[in-house]
Amino acid sequence: xxxxxxxxxxxxxxxxxxxxxxxxxxxxxxxxxxxxxxxxxxxxxxxxxxxxxxxxxxxxxxxxxxxxxxxxxxxxxxxxxxxxxxxxxxxxxxxxxxxxxxxxxxxxxxxxxxxxxxxxxxxxxxxxxxxxxxxxxxxxxxxxxxxxxxxxxxxxxxxxxxxxxxxxxxxxxxxxxxxxxxxxxxxxxxxxxxxxxxxxxxxxxxxxxxxxx
Amino acid sequence: xxxxxxxxxxxxxxxxxxxxxxxxxxxxxxxxxxxxxxxxxxxxxxxxxxxxxxxxxxxxxxxxxxxxxxxxxxxxxxxxxxxxxxxxxxxxxxxxxxxxxxxxxxxxxxxxxxxxxxxxxxxxxxxxxxxxxxxxxxxxxxxxxxxxxxxxxxxxxxxxxxxxxxxxxxxxxxxxxxxxxxxxxxxxxxxxxxxxxxxxxxxxxxxxxxxxx
DNA sequence: GACAAACTTAGGTTGGTCATAAAAATATGT
DNA sequence: ACATATTTTTATGACCAACCTAAGTTTGTC
Numbered sequence: 328x329x330x331x332x333x334x335x336x337x338x339x340x341x342x343x344x345x346x347x348x349x350x351x352x353x354x355x356x357x358x359x360x361x362x363x364x365x366x367x368x369x370x371x372x373x374x375x376x377x378x379x380x381x382x383x384x385x386x387x388x389x390x391x392x393x394x395x396x397x398x399x400x401x402x403x404x405x406x407x408x409x410x411x412x413x414x415x416x417x418x419x420x421x422x423x424x425x426x427x428x429x430x431x432x433x434x435x436x437x438x439x440x441x442x443x444x445x446x447x448x449x450x451x452x453x454x455x456x457x458x459x460x461x462x463x464x465x466x467x468x469x470x471x472x473x474x475x476x477x478x479x480x481x482x483x484x485x486x487x488x489x490x491x492x493x494x495x496x497x498x499x500x501x502x503x504x505x506x507x508x509x510x511x512x513x514x515x516x517x518x519x520x521x522x523x524x525x526x527x528x529x530x531x532x533x534x535x536x537x538x539x540x
Numbered sequence: 541x542x543x544x545x546x547x548x549x550x551x552x553x554x555x556x557x558x559x560x561x562x563x564x565x566x567x568x569x570x571x572x573x574x575x576x577x578x579x580x581x582x583x584x585x586x587x588x589x590x591x592x593x594x595x596x597x598x599x600x601x602x603x604x605x606x607x608x609x610x611x612x613x614x615x616x617x618x619x620x621x622x623x624x625x626x627x628x629x630x631x632x633x634x635x636x637x638x639x640x641x642x643x644x645x646x647x648x649x650x651x652x653x654x655x656x657x658x659x660x661x662x663x664x665x666x667x668x669x670x671x672x673x674x675x676x677x678x679x680x681x682x683x684x685x686x687x688x689x690x691x692x693x694x695x696x697x698x699x700x701x702x703x704x705x706x707x708x709x710x711x712x713x714x715x716x717x718x719x720x721x722x723x724x725x726x727x728x729x730x731x732x733x734x735x736x737x738x739x740x741x742x743x744x745x746x747x748x749x750x751x752x753x
Numbered sequence: 754g755a756c757a758a759a760c761t762t763a764g765g766t767t768g769g770t771c772a773t774a775a776a777a778a779t780a781t782g783t
Numbered sequence: 784a785c786a787t788a789t790t791t792t793t794a795t796g797a798c799c800a801a802c803c804t805a806a807g808t809t810t811g812t813c
Contacts, residue, residue, distance in 0.1 A: 342777095367766085367767065367768085368767080368768065368769085369767085379768095379769095380769095380770090380771095383768080383769065383770085387769090388768090388769090389767095389768065389769090
C-alpha cells in the first residue's frame with residue numbers, strides 16, 4: 328500500500344466524495360426550484376444518475392439532503408461552554424458568542440438566503456427536522472453542563488432555558504428573512520432582540536456554572 | 541330538529557362515538573402488546589373490524605391513535621394563564637397549577653402507566669409527535685401572552701422559557717416512570733424538582749405579565 | 754322516498770428497508 | 784511480478800407501510 332493512496336484516499340474514496348457531492352448539488356437545486364416536498368428521492372436519484380437507494384445510503388433521511396452543517400450546529404452551544412475562560416459563566420459565554428455570531432452574520436444563527444428560508448418554511452418535514460437539531464443541541468449542552476456541575480436535573484433545566492432563548496432568536500431571524508429583510512437589517516434588529524432575551528434570562532442563570540479560576 | 545337529538549346526538553352520533561372508541565381501544569391494546577412501530581394501520585382496522593380508511597379518517601396520523609387528550613394538553617398552559625386571578629403573574633399561575641397537578645398526579649404532567657411510557661419511549665414517531673404537542677403548547681402560551689402584553693417577541697421568549705421548564709419536568713417524570721418508580725414516588729421527587737426548576741426561573745419571570753387588579 | 758353522512762373499496766405515491774449483485778481493495782499462489 | 788481468489792465496500796432492484804385521492808355503497812335522518 329503506497330502512502331499516496333492512504334492520504335488521498337484512493338480511487339474508491341474519490342468516487343465516493345464525487346457521488347455524494349453530485350447528489351447533494353442536484354438535490355439542493357431541485358429543492359429550490361420546486362420546493363422540498365415536490366421533489367421525490369427518485370427525482371434526486373434520476374438527476375444525479377444513481378439509484379434511489381444510493382441517495383438514501385448517503386443521506387439516511389431526505390431532510391439531510393437540504394440541511395447541512397448539522398454536526399457543527401448541534402455541537403455549537405456545548406463547545407462554546409466547554410471553551411469558556413475561567414471566571415465566566417455558561418450564560419456569559421453563550422451571550423458573548425451570540426453577539427460575535429451576529430456581527431459576522433453566522434449561518435448557524437439562521438442567516439440563510441431568502442430562497443433557502445422559504446424552502447424550510449414551506450416544508451413541514453424540514454421544520455420538524457430543524458427542531459430535531461435544536462433538541463440535539465440542547466441535549467449536548469445539558470450533557471456538558473451535567474459533566475461539569477454534577478447536578479443532572481439542574482443542568483437539564485439550565486440547558487432547556489438557554490436553548491429556548493437560542494431557538495427563539497433563531498426563529499425570529501428566519502421570520503425576518505421571510506419578511507424580505509436584508510441580512511444587515513436583520514443583524515441590527517436581532518442585536519436588540521438578543522440583548523432583551525438574554526437580559527430576561529440573566530437574573531436566572533447569570534451566576535450558574537461559573538468556571539473556576 | 542328536536543332538542544334532544546341535538547344534545548344527545550342521535551343514533552348516528554352514538555355509533556360514530558362507538559366506532560371511534562373501538563378503534564382507539566383496539567389500537568392501544570395492540571400497541572402495548574407489540575409496540576407502536578410493529579403495528580400497522582391495517583392491523584388496527586382488522587382488529588376493530590373496520591376499513592383501513594375509516595381508521596385514518598378518525599385519526600389522520602397514526603400517532604394520534606396512541607396519544608390522547610391532545611387538545612387539553614396543548615391548551616393547558618394558555619388556559620391557566622388566561623384564568624389567573626388579578627395580581628398574579630403568568631409565572632405564578634403556572635407554578636401554582638403545576639403544584640396542584642402534581643398533587644392529583646395529573647396525566648397531563650406525564651403520569652402514565654409504565655407500559656404506556658415504554659410504548660412512547662420505544663417509538664421515535666411517538667416521541668417526535670409528543671414534541672409537536674410541547675411545541676404547540678408553547679405557541680398557544682406565546683399567543684396568549686402576546687395578546688395580553690402586546691410585545692410579541694418578549695412573549696415568545698417568556699413562553700419558550702416557561703414551556704422549557706414544563707417540558708423538562710415532563711421528561712423527568714417519564715424518565716422516572718421508565719425507571720420503575722411508582723406514581724407516588726415520582727410525585728414526591730417531582731415536587732422537589734419542580735420547586736428547583738421554578739426557583740431558577742422566578743428571578744427572570746416572577747414579575748412578568750402580572751394581571752392588573 | 755329523498756337526502757346526507759359515514760363507511761368501504763380500490764389505486765397510486767412516497768419515504769424507507771432488505772437481500773443481492775457489482776466493483777474495488779487486499780491477500781494468495783505460481 | 785503477475786494473475787487469481789478472497790474480503791470489504793458500494794450500488795441496485797424489489798418490497799413494505801403510511802398516507803392521499805376519488806370513486807361507490809350502506810345507513811341514518813327528515
